[in-house]
Amino acid sequence: MRISSLKKSDMSFDLDTYLSDKKKLVEDRLNSLLRNPGAPLGKLEESIRYSALAGGKRLRPILAIAACEALGGSADNVLPIACAIEMIHTYSLVHDDLPSMDDDALRRGVPTNHTIFGEAAAILTGDALLTDAFYVMVNEGLSSGIEPELLCEVISDISHAAGSHGMIRGQAIDLQIETFTEDNGDVSLQDIELMHSLKTGALIEVSITTGAKIGGADTKQLKQLALYGRSIGLAFQIVDDVLDVVGGGDMGKESGNDARNDKSTYAQLAGIEASKKRASELTESAVGALSNFGESAEPLKEIALYLGCRKF
DSSP states (O other): OOGGGOOOSOTTOOHHHHHHHHHHHHHHHHHHHTOOTTSOOOHHHHHHHHHHTSOOOOHHHHHHHHHHHHTTOOHHHHHHHHHHHHHHHHHHHHHHTSTTTTOOSEETTEEOHHHHHOHHHHHHHHHHHHHHHHHHHHHHHHHTTOOHHHHHHHHHHHHHHHSTTTHHHHHHHHHHHHHHHHTTOOOOHHHHHHHHHHHTHHHHHHHHHHHHHHHTOOHHHHHHHHHHHHHHHHHHHHHHHHHHHHOOSOOSSOTTHHHHTTOOOHHHHHOHHHHHHHHHHHHHHHHHTTTTTGGGGHHHHHHHHHHHTOOO
């Protein structure tokens, strides 16, 4: 079964409206969280707001909200944690774009932070977003009614996914792969999948499991949603690799960077058609993981289909 054969179970569901509404909810809360009322706007705060409020899909916080709602939870309960995850994601982008990392000039369709504010300010901006995210999780999470024990659990999950066992490890593997490529070393598809599953997938998966836990998921439901998260996380990045070659998909950054930097990617190693097939298989796996959730998981299903078949 290919993506094209997957049928929408609820033709009345409007994904564009859902994403737009949830994105506004997230951005309004971020705007509130990332300001110091009564204080002048300093360079650091300006830099933080520049990157955090620059747009983007807001995929991770929306997934957290959708997972919470799929279990019957409230968006209001999970929103502060969802915003904190977006702050962590934004910090990773600011640092990933630095000259010592990917040296990108565009992010989310606008100049990268370091090209506007300088490299030192960009480093501090990333540091601040990461650190402030944990302040938000504790203070805003308690205020939203999350029980302290559960809050500690999800903070532990997020820390693990964002740190040396997850996203940071994935970035380190990415840099190692670049070194292997420069030295004419062999890079396998397994290496690329591991890198993507950590650098991109870990934070996507924990966004979903966080929303699920706050929504009251049991062990079986949590396992199914974790599989959903792993599948869409890898599919999302494989599609990005393809789009970097063929263009399209509203990437918000320059296409062709991987080829210009002679970077090993899934699309480069497996080929375009095999990469599309792998993304299709992963999308089917994600949709299949939602089979026991009913119509409450319709947003999660439609997001998986959207991510897995963005315009090539």
